[in-house]
Amino acid sequence: MLLAAILAGAAATGLAAQSFGSVVERAALAAGWEAWPWPFVEFAERHVARRQRRWDVARAEYEALQLLERAPRPADRPRPRERHRAAHRCVRIAVERPERPTWSGDRIHAAAVRLDRDVHANLLILWPHLWLVLPEEIRGEIGRARAALTRAAVLGGWALLYLALAWWWWPAVPLAATLVVISARRLHAASDTYATLLEASVRLHLTDLADKLRIDEQPMGPQLGGAVMRRLSSPVPATEPAL
Known part of the structure; x- marks a missing residue:
C-alpha cells in the first residue's frame, strides 16, 4: 500500500x-495575449510597448551604422565589430519588431x-x-x-x-x-x-x-x-x- x-x-x-x-x-x-484577463493583459500591453521602443532605438542605431559603411572615406566608416554589436542588441530584444510580450x-x-x-x-x-x-x-x-x-x-x-x-x-x-x-x-x-x-x-x-x-x-x-x-x-x- x-x-x-x-x-x-x-x-x-x-x-x-x-x-x-x-x-x-x-x-x-x-x-493570444490580447485575450488575457486583466491585469495580465494590461501588463503585457505595456511590456510590448516598452520592447517596441527599445527595438526601434536599437534598429535605428544599426541602420545608421549601415549607412555610415557607405561613406567615401574609410576613416569615416564604423568598424564591423560595432555593427555586429548593434545587430546583436537588436536581436536580443526581438528578431523582428516586437508584437508579443x-x-x-x-x-x-x-x-x-x-x-x-x-x-x-x-x-x-x-x-x-x-x-x-x-x-x-x-x-x-x-x-x-x-x-x-x-x-x-x-x-x-x-x-x-x-x-x-x-x-x-x-x-x-x-x-x-x-x-x-x-x-x-x-x-x-x-x-x-x-x-x-x-x-x-x-x-x-x-x-x-x-x-x-x-x-x-x-x-x-x-x-x-x-x-x-x-x-x-x-x-x-x-x-x-x-x-
Whole structure:
C-alpha cells in the first residue's frame, strides 16, 4: 500500500508538472495575449510597448551604422565589430519588431512575419497543407524541435511546483530559481530552432506544394506565394440579402 501510494503520488506530481508546463508554454509563446484577463493583459500591453521602443532605438542605431559603411572615406566608416554589436542588441530584444510580450513568442511570430513579407504566404493557412508534402526526415526534425519546446516548458512547470513548497521547505527556493533559469534558456533556444525550421521548410518546399496544387512553375517569391494562397484560401460565403 505504501509503494502504491508513492507511485500514485509520483504520477499525480508528474501530471501536475505537465499541466503547469502547458501554462508556462502558453505564457512563453503568448500567441493570444490580447485575450488575457486583466491585469495580465494590461501588463503585457505595456511590456510590448516598452520592447517596441527599445527595438526601434536599437534598429535605428544599426541602420545608421549601415549607412555610415557607405561613406567615401574609410576613416569615416564604423568598424564591423560595432555593427555586429548593434545587430546583436537588436536581436536580443526581438528578431523582428516586437508584437508579443516575450522573446520566444516574438521569435515564432517573426517566421510568419517574414514569410508574409517576402513570399506573401500566410503561415497559419499554409502550414497544414505544407506539412502533408514535407519529407519524413524534415517532419521528424520539426517534431523533435517542438518536443524540445514542450520539455522546456514542463521544466518551468516543475519550477512552479518546487516554488509552492518554499513555505515548508526553504531549499525549494534556490532549486526553483535554478529550474526557472534553465527553463528560460531552453525555451529561448528551442523556440529559435523551431521558428527557423518552420521558415526554412516553407522556403524550401513551397514549390513542392505548388506542384501538388497544379500551379504553373514559378520562381520562389511573392507571385508563387500569392498563387498558392489563392488556391488554399476558402472564399468568404456570400451573405443573404436582408428581407
